Amino acid sequence: MSKQYETVIGLEVHVELATKTKIFCSCSTEFGGAPNTHTCPVCTGMPGSLPVLNKKVVELALAVGLATNCQINQYCKFDRKNYFYPDNPQNYQISQLYLPICHDGGIEIETSAGKKVVGIHEIHMEEDAGKLIHDEWDDCSLVDFNRSGVPLIEIVSEPDMRSAEEVIAYLDKLRLIIQYLGASDCKLQEGSMRADVNLSVREVGASEYGTRTEMKNLNSFKAIARAIEGERARQIELIEEGGQVIQETRRWDDTKEQSYAMRSKEDAQDYRYFPDPDLVPVMISDEWISSIRGNQPELRNEKMVRYKEQYDIPEYDISIITGSKHLADLFEETVAICKNPKKVSNWIMVETMRLLKEHDLEPEQIRFSPENLAKLILLVESKAINGNVAKEVFEKVFDKDIDPEKYVEENGLKSVNDEGALRATIERIVEENPKSIEDYKSGKTKAMGFLVGQTMKEMKGKADPGMINKILKEVLDQL
Amino acid sequence: MANIISDETIEYVGILAKLELSDAEKEQAKKDMGSMLDYIDKLNELDTTGVEPMSHVFPVHNVFREDVIVNGDQRDIVLANAPEEKEGCFKVPKTVE
Numbered sequence: 183m184s185k186q187y188e189t190v191i192g193l194e195v196h197v198e199l200a201t202k203t204k205i206f207c208s209c210s211t212e213f214g215g216a217p218n219t220h221t222c223p224v225c226t227g228m229p230g231s232l233p234v235l236n237k238k239v240v241e242l243a244l245a246v247g248l249a250t251n252c253q254i255n256q257y258c259k260f261d262r263k264n265y266f267y268p269d270n271p272q273n274y275q276i277s278q279l280y281l282p283i284c285h286d287g288g289i290e291i292e293t294s295a296g297k298k299v300v301g302i303h304e305i306h307m308e309e310d311a312g313k314l315i316h317d318e319w320d321d322c323s324l325v326d327f328n329r330s331g332v333p334l335i336e337i338v339s340e341p342d343m344r345s346a347e348e349v350i351a352y353l354d355k356l357r358l359i360i361q362y363l364g365a366s367d368c369k370l371q372e373g374s375m376r377a378d379v380n381l382s383v384r385e386v387g388a389s390e391y392g393t394r395t396e397m398k399n400l401n402s403f404k405a406i407a408r409a410i411e412g413e414r415a416r417q418i419e420l421i422e423e424g425g426q427v428i429q430e431t432r433r434w435d436d437t438k439e440q441s442y443a444m445r446s447k448e449d450a451q452d453y454r455y456f457p458d459p460d461l462v463p464v465m466i467s468d469e470w471i472s473s474i475r476g477n478q479p480e481l482r483n484e485k486m487v488r489y490k491e492q493y494d495i496p497e498y499d500i501s502i503i504t505g506s507k508h509l510a511d512l513f514e515e516t517v518a519i520c521k522n523p524k525k526v527s528n529w530i531m532v533e534t535m536r537l538l539k540e541h542d543l544e545p546e547q548i549r550f551s552p553e554n555l556a557k558l559i560l561l562v563e564s565k566a567i568n569g570n571v572a573k574e575v576f577e578k579v580f581d582k583d584i585d586p587e588k589y590v591e592e593n594g595l596k597s598v599n600d601e602g603a604l605r606a607t608i609e610r611i612v613e614e615n616p617k618s619i620e621d622y623k624s625g626k627t628k629a630m631g632f633l634v635g636q637t638m639k640e641m642k643g644k645a646d647p648g649m650i651n652k653i654l655k656e657v658l659d660q661l
Numbered sequence: 662m663a664n665i666i667s668d669e670t671i672e673y674v675g676i677l678a679k680l681e682l683s684d685a686e687k688e689q690a691k692k693d694m695g696s697m698l699d700y701i702d703k704l705n706e707l708d709t710t711g712v713e714p715m716s717h718v719f720p721v722h723n724v725f726r727e728d729v730i731v732n733g734d735q736r737d738i739v740l741a742n743a744p745e746e747k748e749g750c751f752k753v754p755k756t757v758e
Contacts, residue, residue, distance in 0.1 A: 201728050208731035217749040219734040226739050238728035259716045266679055268753045281716075315750065316757060323757075324750035327739075452677055457716045465722045 185422075186386040189414045190394075191349055191379060192303075192341035195356060196334050197366045198310065198374040199242045204331035205309050206233030206276065206461075211333070213372065217315075217326035225309075225331035227271030233460055235260075239333040240464060242365040243283050243307050244474045246335060249359050249481065250302050252287030254471060259463040260307075263453045268325050269311040277336075279455045282306035283464075288340075289359070291351040300352045301340030308334050335365075341380065341391065346407040353377060353403065361507035362481050369546055370401050377406060382427065383417045392417070393427040397441055399434050409434040413441060485510060493523035499531050506545035515552035520559045529555060533573060537580045550583040558586040568646055571595050598645050604637075605653050611636050612657055622658055630654065664698035666691040 204211055207224035223231040247254055258281040262274040284305035291300055312330040314323050337356065343349050357368040357375060368375040382394035397413060400406045412434070417427050432441040480488070482504050489500045503509050509530060516526045538545065558579060562572045567590055575595065578584045590596055598604060611633060612619060621629035630651075637650050671687050671694075682690060736749060745752040 203726075203728050203730050208726065208729065210730045210732070216736075218736045218739060218751075219749075220732075221739045222732045222735055223739070226742075228742060234724060234726045236728050237725035240725075264677075268751075268756050314756060316755065317747070320747070320752075321755050322747070323753050323755050324747055325753055326750050454677065459717065462717050462719060462724050463722045 187383045187418050188386050189344055189383055190341050190391055191343040191381050193339045194378040195337040196376040197360055197368060199239055199333040199335060200364060200366050201236055201238045201333055203236055205236050205239050205333035206331055215328055220328045226327050239307055241474060243335050245363045246360055246365050247284030247305050248475055249363055250287045250289050252284035252302060252305060254284055254466055255281050256466045257463060258283045260458045260461045261455045262458045263455055265453060268323060269314050271330060275309060276458055277308035278306035289355050291355055293347045293351045300342045303338045303340050305335050305337050308336060310334050346410040349410060350403050350407060358482055362479060379410060381413050383414060393429050396431045397434050398431060405436040408439055412439055495523055495527045499527045503530060508548060509545045512552055516555045519552060519556035522559060525559045533576050550579045554579050554583055554586055561586055561590060565646055566596055568597050570643055595644060598641055604645060604649060607640050608637055608653050608657050619661060662695045662699055664695045666694045
């Protein structure tokens with residue numbers, strides 16, 4: 183390949199807002215209800231039903247816009263995007279085209295290539311569609327409208343990214359901001375954050391953009407990175423062979439690591455947008471904007487500074503813990519109970535991270551409660567259990583959020599801190615191992631280790647190693 | 662009539678609206694759409710310099726709902742309007758993208 187190519191990427195990110203009810207009706211947005219149990223005439227598009235805007239949606243959209251340095255359209259309104267598809271009961275989606283709530287913002291990202299700002303073209307509010315389930319036996323499709331009308335914001339970036347690394351950095355930053363704001367949980371796996379990748383290639387130095395494709399169905403950061411590499415290679419190969427990239431929507435199949443065309447933009451993607459007459463305009467006053475700005479929760483950078491001052495834990499730990507809202511909350515809530523930031527940080531940084539990696543989980547998928555982690559830490563601190571037992575118990579906490587106090591009690595894992603009983607056991611073990619005594623007397627420290635090990639084995643791992651050492655030394659030195 | 666609608670336009674609009682029109686209906690639609698556009702041309706004769714585009718006929722704004730769940734499970738009522746239902750869902754012809 184003689185020519186050098188540059189990849190140009192822009193993202194459309196859909197985020198499900200963390201409201202209790204849908205955007206235009208009072209149905210629950212809760213995930214996982216039985217099909218169509220969270221529906222009403224509005225979100226199933228019945229004739230004569232009227233949408234009424236959820237105020238919280240505007241507030242969350244504003245919060246995200248302000249946190250991403252956007253301008254606010256203080257006069258904004260909703261438009262209808264017309265298309266036919268069975269998951270869209272009205273035959274139009276209520277969205278914003280002409281006057282989206284936020285525009286012209288941007289966030290700073292940092293990659294191995296340095297810092298740069300990725301521009302945000304606009305953020306608009308819209309409603310989600312229903313879900314289609316394909317029935318293979320009956321040769322039909324089944325529609326569940328529980329998701330229909332769930333509030334979304336779509337964050338449209340400028341085509342400012344040039345590599346998969348920049349895309350991941352942008353998404354990561356965006357996700358953190360939104361999670362910290364409490365505007366969404368942003369779970370890619372569950373679809374509360376979805377990214378469509380618009381990608382084109384051009385020769386390095388070219389001033390015009392190449393023809394772009396849009397890729398959908400990307401549900402993890404890894405899939406996004408693979409899809410970007412795959413699509414870049416596909417487009418370059420096409421161009422090198424003298425072909426042309428067609429503007430189309432493609433679906434990424436992550437198991438096959440391949441994309442295929444969904445629909446060409448040429449055939450009838452004419453949405454005939456027009457203002458929705460059922461919804462009145464939204465006027466956002468300066469006061470409303472300042473009150474949203476004033477109520478903005480602590481974001482990551484502020485949290486990092488505070489952790490350093492308040493908790494005195496290593497900077498690396500701070501960056502990992504604040505790298506996930508869920509971890510940061512877990513950390514703070516656990517510290518509030520057991521008052522030991524260093525120990526809490528250690529349990530998160532070492533054992534929690536190890537188990538997350540082992541099970542290929544994200545921090546957001548942690549199920550255990552701060553109460554149970556705090557109890558475990560207090561058990562170790564009071565020497566009720568030793569370090570090895572604690573690790574064992576923690577695996578149970580991590581898996582099933584068990585109560586460590588109860589578990590230790592029920593399984594007889596409490597350390598034996600009865601000095602008399604321990605001394606008796608040690609004296610017996612020493613007696614049974616005359617060879618070790620000789621070795622010890624001749625200065626072989628290994629013998630000491632062997633005897634500690636034997637004692638621990640005898641105590642079924644439940645003794646305090648410090649206490650064994652102390653007594654053993656006394657016993658041996660008396661001989 | 663000043664605006665003449667072409668056969669291609671009627672065909673395209675028909676596809677967008679998912680309408681199957683007979684030849685007679687197409688001719689009628691061409692006439693109707695032509696006169697609608699004529700009317701818009703008439704409106705366009707008015708000088709609207711300095712007038713803000715109107716986005717709603719009522720001088721009302723900020724009609725909101727609080728974020729409180731009011732609706733319970735009304736699946737049976739909602740599904741009563743389904744042409745066909747199966748397993749608590751609306752049953753439709755197989756649609757795969």
